[in-house]
Amino acid sequence: MPPAPPPMQGLDWSNRRRVLGLIELICRATDMSLLYITHHMEELLPCVTHVLHLQDGRVAYKGRLESYDPQRTLESKYNTISKQ
Numbered sequence: 186m187p188p189a190p191p192p193m194q195g196l197d198w199s200n201r202r203r204v205l206g207l208i209e210l211i212c213r214a215t216d217m218s219l220l221y222i223t224h225h226m227e228e229l230l231p232c233v234t235h236v237l238h239l240q241d242g243r244v245a246y247k248g249r250l251e252s253y254d255p256q257r258t259l260e261s262k263y264n265t266i267s268k269q
Contacts, residue, residue: 192221193228205230226255 193201205228212219212232221233229250236253238246246258 193223193225201228208232 193204196204208219208221209230209232211217212230219232221228221230223229233250235248236246236250237244238253238255238258240258246253246255
């Protein structure tokens with residue numbers, strides 16, 4: 186069975202923003218936990234506090250969002266040096 190697509194796949198940017206806004210409102214208005222799966226960093230919501238980054242089915246990073254650097258995580262995976 187193929188994996189499920191990310192929740193916003195197929196939505197244009199305008200409708201993505203609407204749905205993300207609703208999710209953010211629910212997070213702020215409740216004590217509910219949210220597990221949000223995405224391939225797009227621009228979809229991370231302000232209510233997100235922790236990240237679990239999977240790469241090739243393995244944990245590449247887990248921890249607080251403010252400590253997460255996706256570029257560094259990918260660089261360490263592929264042993265590359267970022268050129269500034």
